[in-house]
Amino acid sequence: MNMNSNFFPPLPEQVKIVEVGPRDGLQNESTPISAVDKIALIEKLDAAGIDYIESGSFVSPKWVPQMATSTEVFEKLNRKPGVTYAALTPNMRGFEGAMAVNATEVAIFGAASESFSQKNINCSIEESLERFAPIMDAAKSANIKVRGYVSCVLGCPYEGDIAPEQVATVAEKLYKMGCYEISLGDTIGIGTPDKVIKMIQAVSARVPMNKLAVHFHDTYGQALTNIYAALQMGIKVVDSAIAGLGGCPYAKGASGNVATEDVVYMLNGLGIKTGIDFQALLKAGWFISDKLGKPPISKVSSAYLANKS
Template identity: 55%
Template sequence: MSYPDYVKLVEVGPRDGLQNEKSQVPTEVKVELVNRLAAAGFANVEAGSFVSPKWVPQMADSAAVMGAIERRQGTIYSVLTPNMKGFEAAVEAGADEVLIFGAASEAFSQKNINCSIAESIERFAPVARAAHDAGIRLRGSISCSLGCPYQGEVAPEAVVDVARRYLDLGCVEVDVADTIGVGTPRQTAAVMAAVARVVPVERIAGHFHDTYGQSLANIVAAMQVGVAIFHASVAGLGGCPYAKGATGNVATEDVLYMLHGMGIRTGVDLDAVVGIGLWISQRIGRRNESRAGNALAAREAAACR
């Protein structure tokens, strides 16, 4: 079985991970989290989101976070931008990459943004043109690629359709996201292979939530198709309000432990990420969801006794 020699990890903890936290996380903690993650070697860090504070109050200080972080050469700092207002704020904040997001499920699109999939993509056209004109990277994320909380199964053709539209808009990467964490390896491989028929496989990313504990297996299945970009969240930060019992994004420490154990390079310091996971979990008063992180920390503590 063939696997990539190198995998690019996109750390989404500061944005996708923290945005569902009910208690406001101090700006200085967010800034330190981004700085620590960049220093650990991530090529890409999602640092904030320029959406309405009414909908995502946790991200209301994204401009302040972007203004205070220490920019590391070679690191791409990404932000979520659903419209031109958000894009303009992202440009002013110095974002290297903007992220647009739509769903592969009509039911999800209608219930969450009150429009069809096609209409949602059309709304991104001005953002895409502006990003192109400004020389800013554009990335597109496809929610509910492996299942929807409202309609259930999602046809691979629906994911492919959105991927094709993103490619037409000029997205340099297309994220295939299992928003509610219901996907399994064979399904993941089939969807990734379908998307790879319209998007070059080196521009496809896997974004998995670990609700049913399938994320690592799904990453392996995606790598077997040729995908070599994955998203992860330190300490398993995050969650999905649409899936009862969701445990959030796959933990970065778990992904790193697996990839490094397979001899796959990432350029990321696993020990540093373990420390970051322990630190952020303590700072925001939540349980560290990373099994590898907790095990490695316990082993280190035992060795120091």
């Protein structure tokens, strides 16, 4: 039973967790992590019951050195049946690299901010979307699903607030291009529930609610509150990163993604099913935190560690 009653808006019975730690999380960690340790992390995550894991990124190692081992990770990974091992592919070369190692599906990304798009990938929003056309064609021919990301949906480090309609425009274009799901990312973590609600209202008027996911960073400590607001709106897919890994190299002070442990703890408390073994999840977070030589950012994980000692 979840916490639905006359006093609360209805919440979903089940939520899908998209684990982005091995890619979006680790790519912004300065401590190098070997392919062997990345594989061990991914296998611990799928053993915990996570069935969607963003496992690598096929980008230039010059720009993202942490992802230089993605080919090795995908080649040597012991894959669990029923688990999606996804790769970020910003261009055709990346897509071909992902296909060469049998990534289950791929992801592309656009920004809701013109300034962020220029600073991040050196082109306009429209140009960035045009670059994805050949990927979409190739993926369709290969029967490969493509997930779309929209960054800076609640604010930009260069422009400040972003209009919900601008987010809706980019999300709709990605959806119409063929992305089966659009993940809405608060890249710098400045969102609050009211902004989340207005943004999702605007986007869901143009893209079906069941095709949307949310991706929050916890820079200002608002991620869980924002996720709760999104759940109340009808969102059923949440991106998160084990141990709160990551950040944004293009946004000063932007801390990591919301921790998977914290999200699952909240969902468990709401009676919402995830299919995830919480104790196994905690162990996966402790494993990668040890490899990085730092404590997990997850508050729930830190509390469990304190209670163990």
